[in-house]
Amino acid sequence: MTTTTGAQPGADAYEYEIDTDPDRVDIDLVHHWLSTDAFWALGRSRDLVERALRGSLNFGVYDGEGTQVAYARVVTDHATFAWLCDVYVDPAHRGRGLGVRLATAVRDHLAPYELKRTLLATLDAHELYGKVGFVPLPDPERLMVLRPTT
Numbered sequence: 001m002t003t004t005t006g007a008q009p010g011a012d013a014y015e016y017e018i019d020t021d022p023d024r025v026d027i028d029l030v031h032h033w034l035s036t037d038a039f040w041a042l043g044r045s046r047d048l049v050e051r052a053l054r055g056s057l058n059f060g061v062y063d064g065e066g067t068q069v070a071y072a073r074v075v076t077d078h079a080t081f082a083w084l085c086d087v088y089v090d091p092a093h094r095g096r097g098l099g100v101r102l103a104t105a106v107r108d109h110l111a112p113y114e115l116k117r118t119l120l121a122t123l124d125a126h127e128l129y130g131k132v133g134f135v136p137l138p139d140p141e142r143l144m145v146l147r148p149t150t
Contacts, residue, residue: 018105026068069093084120103132
C-alpha cells in the first residue's frame with residue numbers, strides 16, 4: 001500500500017507518502033526514535049526493533065525527498081485482531097496532522113479484514129486516536145496481561 005497525502009489546511013505545504021513496504025523502513029532511524037525519545041521504548045535494542053519490524057505490518061511516512069519522517073507498527077493475524085503500536089512522528093514534522101493521517105492509513109488498510117478488535121495503548125494521545133474512531137475500552141475488566149517474571 002502506498003498513499004500520497006497533502007498537508008492539512010493551515011499546515012506547511014508538504015507532501016507525504018505512506019508506504020507499508022518493510023524494506024523501505026530505515027531501521028536505524030526507527031531504532032533511534034524509539035530507543036531515545038519514545039517513553040514506552042527507551043533503551044530498546046536495535047535487534048529487538050528489527051525483530052519486531054520483521055514480524056509486523058509496518059507503516060512508514062516519507063517526505064517529498066523520500067526521507068522517513070514517521071512510523072507505526074501493527075501486530076496482526078489479518079483475520080481477527082490487530083494491535084497498533086510504536087507510533088512515532090519525527091519532532092521536526094509534528095503539528096502537521098501526520099499522526100492522524102498515519103492512524104487513518106492504518107485504520108483504512110485494516111478495514112477489508114473486518115477484524116473483531118484493533119487495540120492500542122496511549123498515555124497522552126487519546127484525542128488524536130479519537131479522530132480516527134478509537135474509543136476507550138468498553139470492558140477493560142475482560143483484558144489481562146502476562147508480564148515477564150524477571
